[in-house]
Amino acid sequence: xxxxxLFNVLRFIILVFIQVFLxxxxxxxxxxxxxxxxxxxxxxxxxxxxxxxxxxxxxxxFSIDLFSDTLGLHAAACTVLALMRVFFISITVxxxxxxxxxxxxxxxxxxxWFFFYxxxxxxxxxxxxxxxxxxxxxxxxxxxxxxxxxxxxxxTLILITEALFYRKKQRK
Amino acid sequence: xxxxxxxxxxxxxxxLFVIFFLISIVLLVRNNDxxxxxxxNTSNQIVGNFYERxxxxxxxxxxxxxxxxxxxxxxxxxxxxxxxxxxDSLVSKKITDTxxxxxxxxxxxxxxxxxITSRNNYLxxxxxSKHGIKKGMGVIGPSGVVGxxxxxxxxxxxIQSILHEDTRINSSIxxxxxxxxxxxxxxNSQIVTLTDIPNQLNIKPKAKVxxxxxxxxxxxxxxxxxxxxxxxxxxxxxxxxxxxxxxxFYALQHVYIIxxxxxxxxxxxxAQNKEL
Numbered sequence: 001x002x003x004x005x006l007f008n009v010l011r012f013i014i015l016v017f018i019q020v021f022l023x024x025x026x027x028x029x030x031x032x033x034x035x036x037x038x039x040x041x042x043x044x045x046x047x048x049x050x051x052x053x054x055x056x057x058x059x060x061x062f063s064i065d066l067f068s069d070t071l072g073l074h075a076a077a078c079t080v081l082a083l084m085r086v087f088f089i090s091i092t093v094x095x096x097x098x099x100x101x102x103x104x105x106x107x108x109x110x111x112x113w114f115f116f117y118x119x120x121x122x123x124x125x126x127x128x129x130x131x132x133x134x135x136x137x138x139x140x141x142x143x144x145x146x147x148x149x150x151x152x153x154x155x156t157l158i159l160i161t162e163a164l165f166y167r168k169k170q171r172k
Numbered sequence: 173x174x175x176x177x178x179x180x181x182x183x184x185x186x187x188l189f190v191i192f193f194l195i196s197i198v199l200l201v202r203n204n205d206x207x208x209x210x211x212x213n214t215s216n217q218i219v220g221n222f223y224e225r226x227x228x229x230x231x232x233x234x235x236x237x238x239x240x241x242x243x244x245x246x247x248x249x250x251x252x253x254x255x256x257x258x259x260d261s262l263v264s265k266k267i268t269d270t271x272x273x274x275x276x277x278x279x280x281x282x283x284x285x286x287x288i289t290s291r292n293n294y295l296x297x298x299x300x301s302k303h304g305i306k307k308g309m310g311v312i313g314p315s316g317v318v319g320x321x322x323x324x325x326x327x328x329x330x331i332q333s334i335l336h337e338d339t340r341i342n343s344s345i346x347x348x349x350x351x352x353x354x355x356x357x358x359x360n361s362q363i364v365t366l367t368d369i370p371n372q373l374n375i376k377p378k379a380k381v382x383x384x385x386x387x388x389x390x391x392x393x394x395x396x397x398x399x400x401x402x403x404x405x406x407x408x409x410x411x412x413x414x415x416x417x418x419x420x421f422y423a424l425q426h427v428y429i430i431x432x433x434x435x436x437x438x439x440x441x442x443a444q445n446k447e448l
Contacts, residue, residue: 021226054188058196065199066219072199079196083189132200 004045004102012060015040020067032150034157037064038125041081042118042158045103046093050086057082070133077129084124088117106162118158119151126151276391277431279303284328288421291358293335295319297427300327310389310430316418317341317396318427320389331427334417335361343396344384345375345413351384354396354415361421363400366413373411375402381415388435 019037026033041057048056061078065071089104092113106114126147134143180187231238285296299305301324309321311331319333320341332339340353343366352368366381379399385392400414432438 050185050188054185054192058192061196067222070200072196072201076193076196076200079189079192082192083185086185 008040008044011040011043012056012063016060016063016067019064024068032146032153034150034153035126035129036154036157036161038078038081038122038154039158039161041078041085042121043103043105046089047102053086054079054082073129073132076132077125080128081121081125084121088120092117105165106159107165114162115155115159118155122154122158123147123151126154275432275434277433279305279429279431281329281427281429283424283427286333286421286424288335288361292337293333293361293421294322295331295333295424295427297329297331297429298327299429300325300329302326304431305329305429306431308389309432311427312390312394312430313419313424313427315395315420317383317390317394318419318421318424321429329429333421334364334419335421341390341396342384342386343381343415345369345373345399346380346382346393348373351386352410362417364397364415364417366399366415367410369402369411369413371404371409371411375399375411375413377401381413388432388438390430391432 015037019035023034023036037060040060041053044053044056057078058075061073061075064074068074093104102108104114104117109117130143130147130150131140279299281297281299283295284298287293287295295311295318297311305321305324307321307324311318311321317334319331319336319339321329322332323330334341334354335356335358337356337358339356342351343354344351345366350369350373352366354364354366356364369375377399381396381399383390383392383394383396395418397415397417397419400416402411402413404411
């Protein structure tokens with residue numbers, strides 16, 4: 001239990017640092033940046049109580065907001081992401097499996113499940129993030145293209161990150 | 173009341189979502205109005221501190237870009253210095269003399285580019301057709317012959333130097349009537365060969381070699397160099413004389429272009445001979 005707690009705290013800090021100091025400066029064709037930090041919310045254990053899940057998601061978004069001068073923007077998108085996560089998991093995963101599969105990682109859940117999980121949650125998050133940021137229906141097409149490009153980037157990065165840690169676990 | 177609790181706990185995700193989402197939206201909207209005055213932005217003590225540290229590190233990564241921009245600025249400033257401007261004023265002295273007609277005029281010029289080590293060498297000067305330079309004019313330096321004007325543009329000219337396969341400058345040993353062309357064999361940028369001098373002449377080393385004054389390019393008696401050694405090559409009837417050039421091409425900076433005022437007349441006359 002304490003191991004899971006420690007891992008998640010470390011993940012939180014590392015992802016915020018990577019997002020704020022590295023990825024924020026990685027502009028993809030002048031269009032968008034990847035948002036790897038949502039990996040923290042994706043990887044929270046299945047058994048996380050909803051109240052904790054939403055609080056942590058909010059905190060994660062809020063931390064990113066502090067560094068981006070967009071107070072509330074990432075927090076709102078992350079809250080939507082948390083809700084989507086609850087829906088997705090309740091539809092696709094049986095509650096009985098919680099004991100054997102504690103965390104929704106690539107290594108435990110398999111590539112297909114993890115890919116769709118990441119894809120749907122990322123697009124939801126990015127959709128709300130960009131639309132809240134733009135806040136205009138007139139530019140909706142432009143916003144959609146930004147959502148798609150940024151999502152591609154984010155999903156790729158998340159899969160790569162997961163693949164790296166997946167291998168490490170196998171070696172141990 | 174119990175039903176209400178059960179309802180809330182069954183759909184707790186939705187309620188939690190509504191609560192947190194509302195908080196976020198309130199923050200977002202409020203922050204849009206009071207972004208600058210908000211205490212929770214980057215001017216915040218802790219976040220600002222992090223950014224300062226980050227900047228301290230990241231500015232090293234941008235040194236190259238900064239250097240480039242500084243270099244560009246330097247170039248811009250340099251281009252505003254007086255030395256960057258093309259000096260268009262021409263110091264060409266012309267003395268009006270009613271008794272003696274001036275045959276040769278000298279136009280001063282600065283060497284702005286040169287090659288020395290190639291087989292065929294050229295120099296570029298900052299005078300051109302605008303200043304009266306024409307193809308085929310002679311060029312001399314402060315210490316001796318340099319070459320012949322090859323191509324002329326509006327503001328610049330290129331000079332085919334003595335150190336060129338095709339340059340033939342008519343020269344003679346000072347004090348003798350015999351003359352011959354100077355040929356460069358491409359080996360040493362200080363030494364050329366004077367050919368076609370009859371072998372009955374006894375030529376001592378250190379004898380002066382000057383232009384012969386034949387043709388329309390150079391006046392008579394302009395310094396070319398000094399004799400290093402002379403000898404008959406291969407049993408011919410002419411001497412091959414090694415001449416050490418007086419012009420040091422490495423140090424050459426200022427040259428004079430010789431304008432022959434009578435060149436056109438002389439060439440016209442000679443052309444008539446050929447027609448017949």
